[in-house]
Amino acid sequence: MTFLDLEDSVAPLEKVAARSKVVDAIRDLDWGDRVMCVRVNAWDTEWTYGDIIEVVGNAGPRLDEIMLPKVQTAAEVVAMDLLLTQVEKNCGLPVGHIGIEAQIETTRGLINVDDICAASPRLETIIFGPADFAASMEMPVLTGGVAIDEYPGDHFNYVFSRILMAGRANGLQVIDGPFLKVREPELLREYAQRTRVLGYDGKWALTPDQAAVLNEVYSPTQEQFDRAYDILEAYRQATETDLKGAVMFGEEMIDEASRKMAIKFVTRGERAGLTRSAKA
Numbered sequence: 295m296t297f298l299d300l301e302d303s304v305a306p307l308e309k310v311a312a313r314s315k316v317v318d319a320i321r322d323l324d325w326g327d328r329v330m331c332v333r334v335n336a337w338d339t340e341w342t343y344g345d346i347i348e349v350v351g352n353a354g355p356r357l358d359e360i361m362l363p364k365v366q367t368a369a370e371v372v373a374m375d376l377l378l379t380q381v382e383k384n385c386g387l388p389v390g391h392i393g394i395e396a397q398i399e400t401t402r403g404l405i406n407v408d409d410i411c412a413a414s415p416r417l418e419t420i421i422f423g424p425a426d427f428a429a430s431m432e433m434p435v436l437t438g439g440v441a442i443d444e445y446p447g448d449h450f451n452y453v454f455s456r457i458l459m460a461g462r463a464n465g466l467q468v469i470d471g472p473f474l475k476v477r478e479p480e481l482l483r484e485y486a487q488r489t490r491v492l493g494y495d496g497k498w499a500l501t502p503d504q505a506a507v508l509n510e511v512y513s514p515t516q517e518q519f520d521r522a523y524d525i526l527e528a529y530r531q532a533t534e535t536d537l538k539g540a541v542m543f544g545e546e547m548i549d550e551a552s553r554k555m556a557i558k559f560v561t562r563g564e565r566a567g568l569t570r571s572a573k574a
């Protein structure tokens with residue numbers, strides 16, 4: 295997924311002029327088969343409705359999603375859904391064409407995250423915004439979304455888990471936000487393990503170098519893929535041929551829960567182009 299920004303990376307005096315630039319970029323550049331998204335301004339500004347009317351109204355069917363930042367309540371997602379429906383009707387797009395990605399990056403947003411994740415069938419993805427979240431919490435830091443050495447543990451662990459649970463309970467993709475030290479790829483690799491290991495689907499890349507690191511981090515290794523693949527094979531043999539629900543796989547017992555864990559590795563690995571390596 296690629297998103298073009300109208301929110302915090304655009305200066306207030308450029309907000310209105312940026313809309314047509316975004317529309318032209320979506321219409322004129324070759325984006326291949328990427329999912330295309332535009333981040334509009336949050337509902338607490340004066341720009342949100344104009345962003346939607348101008349961008350969704352003119353970008354055509356190549357635009358797939360809108361990202362709504364600083365979502366605080368489920369009502370904000372519902373309002374976006376209703377506005378999108380009207381704009382889609384007026385510009386000849388099928389109703390429901392535009393999906394929504396919601397950023398959780400305020401304390402109120404986190405408190406309401408369960409309701410937010412269930413607010414609209416257009417929702418596809420929930421995203422953690424560490425920089426705004428640190429500001430909203432009034433954390434004594436100057437860079438959001440990096441490790442805090444004085445903190446004994448991971449200061450965002452609760453937040454990561456909370457958002458992941460709300461997202462998964464509603465069948466959403468769950469994504470971690472930006473890593474602002476853009477010249478530190480190895481620090482990014484290390485930091486990204488926190489959400490990868492919990493189960494996040496990915497993390498924002500601000501540069502092509504960050505994208506290369508993150509594609510590696512969030513894809514299973516060949517070894518993990520092979521093991522998951524073999525678990526699925528063994529489990530299929532057990533349940534379909536031997537009619538057993540639980541069997542030994544090497545030194546471990548596997549059952550239906552093992553299949554559920556393994557399937558995620560195999561699907562992700564296949565998406566990253568992996569196939570089962572030749573057995574020794």
Ligand code: GLV
Nearest residue numbers: 423424425426471
């Ligand atoms: C992203 O928008 C962030 O605030 O971290």
Ligand code: MG
Nearest residue numbers: 399423425426
């Ligand atoms: Mg933000």
